[in-house]
Amino acid sequence: MKTELLDLTTENIELAAKMIAEGKLVAFPTETVYGLGADAMNSSAVGKVYAAKGRPSDNPMIVHIAEKADLARLTPVVTDVMNALMKAFWPGPLTMVVSKMPGIPDATTGGLDSVGVRMPSDETARALIRKSGCSIAAPSANISGRPSPTRPQHVVEDLDGKIDAILMGHECQVGIESTVIDVTGDVPIILRPGIITQKELENAIGQKVEMDPALFVNRPRDVSQPGFKPKAPGMKYKHYAPKAEMMIISGEITKVKTEIDRLKSENEAEGKEVGVILFEDNQFREAAHDFFAKLREFDEKAVDLILAGALDTNDGVGFAVMNRMLKSAGYSVINV
Numbered sequence: 127m128k129t130e131l132l133d134l135t136t137e138n139i140e141l142a143a144k145m146i147a148e149g150k151l152v153a154f155p156t157e158t159v160y161g162l163g164a165d166a167m168n169s170s171a172v173g174k175v176y177a178a179k180g181r182p183s184d185n186p187m188i189v190h191i192a193e194k195a196d197l198a199r200l201t202p203v204v205t206d207v208m209n210a211l212m213k214a215f216w217p218g219p220l221t222m223v224v225s226k227m228p229g230i231p232d233a234t235t236g237g238l239d240s241v242g243v244r245m246p247s248d249e250t251a252r253a254l255i256r257k258s259g260c261s262i263a264a265p266s267a268n269i270s271g272r273p274s275p276t277r278p279q280h281v282v283e284d285l286d287g288k289i290d291a292i293l294m295g296h297e298c299q300v301g302i303e304s305t306v307i308d309v310t311g312d313v314p315i316i317l318r319p320g321i322i323t324q325k326e327l328e329n330a331i332g333q334k335v336e337m338d339p340a341l342f343v344n345r346p347r348d349v350s351q352p353g354f355k356p357k358a359p360g361m362k363y364k365h366y367a368p369k370a371e372m373m374i375i376s377g378e379i380t381k382v383k384t385e386i387d388r389l390k391s392e393n394e395a396e397g398k399e400v401g402v403i404l405f406e407d408n409q410f411r412e413a414a415h416d417f418f419a420k421l422r423e424f425d426e427k428a429v430d431l432i433l434a435g436a437l438d439t440n441d442g443v444g445f446a447v448m449n450r451m452l453k454s455a456g457y458s459v460i461n462v
């Protein structure tokens with residue numbers, strides 16, 4: 127298949143919107159990561175998204191809308207909690223898992239009776255949704271298991287030849303995927319951490335927000351234990367894997383730096399190419415912005431080993447980036 131690489135002109139956004147309405151697949155920028163969009167109400171279009179990504183079909187997609195009012199078309203009751211979250215964080219990097227309206231195809235929700243909904247703040251994304259007249263189902267626009275795409279070139283690397291078009295926008299501001307919060311029960315639960323933190327969510331709704339316990343299971347073998355069932359189906363798969371082996375070094379910062387230097391020299395002496403990911407103290411937003419791009423950069427350079435300094439998980443954004451870092455490293459951590 128020929129993939130159209132489209133610059134961000136008004137005409138091209140209109141063309142892309144028309145393609146979505148016709149059941150075609152278009153990748154587009156959002157403020158978090160690039161998404162691979164299809165008409166959320168068109169099962170066969172959504173089916174093609176799974177095929178293009180090589181994504182397991184029980185992994186539900188997030189449905190993207192352009193207006194807050196559109197939420198009422200996807201869920202039967204818009205609760206006070208939903209209203210408070212919308213008011214505080216939409217448009218923006220927050221996905222709410224809500225009970226789904228009948229009529230949303232099983233293909234979109236992976237057969238669940240809930241649906242994830244998000245109103246992105248990115249102007250291109252919103253223009254695309256509005257002009258298509260559709261709600262747009264969009265997972266991250268990467269091959270399943272690869273780091274999420276935060277630059278247009280990342281999407282080209284993974285999906286050129288497999289989808290109809292790519293809107294070639296700017297780099298994504300946030301750089302990690304949206305916070306996913308399940309608001310179907312009495313207590314809201316964070317299923318995936320993101321740049322919008324537990325504290326901010328609690329402040330917005332004036333109520334306790336829990337973390338899905340599956341977020342704290344940090345050894346891969348735990349994933350296969352009977353009874354381990356993360357609520358967000360996507361959280362159980364191998365994710366964000368760079369081609370190189372990757373290790374996280376955790377501890378007091380000067381010790382971490384010393385250990386990274388030592389491991390780097392040791393491995394280079396054996397003839398290995400070593401990549402280092404070490405963010406400045408407390409630069410959590412910068413870490414979120416750059417993390418996936420760095421993984422891909424090291425893939426391109428074909429390094430053999432990636433050494434990454436752990437981030438402070440007491441910070442909400444640090445916790446969110448560490449969630450991705452741990453998965454990329456297959457949970458290999460050296461404590462110093």
Ligand code: TXA
Binds near residue numbers: 188224304
């Ligand atoms: O920032 C984002 O959310 C990006 C951009 C494109 O908007 N999208 C994204 O989609 O990250 P994806 O498909 O890569 O991740 C969606 C996550 C998965 O872990 C999925 O299992 C979970 O959200 N999810 C979606 N719908 C759900 C539902 N109804 N119940 C529980 N988890 C759900």
Ligand code: MG
Binds near residue numbers: 266
């Ligand atoms: Mg993804």
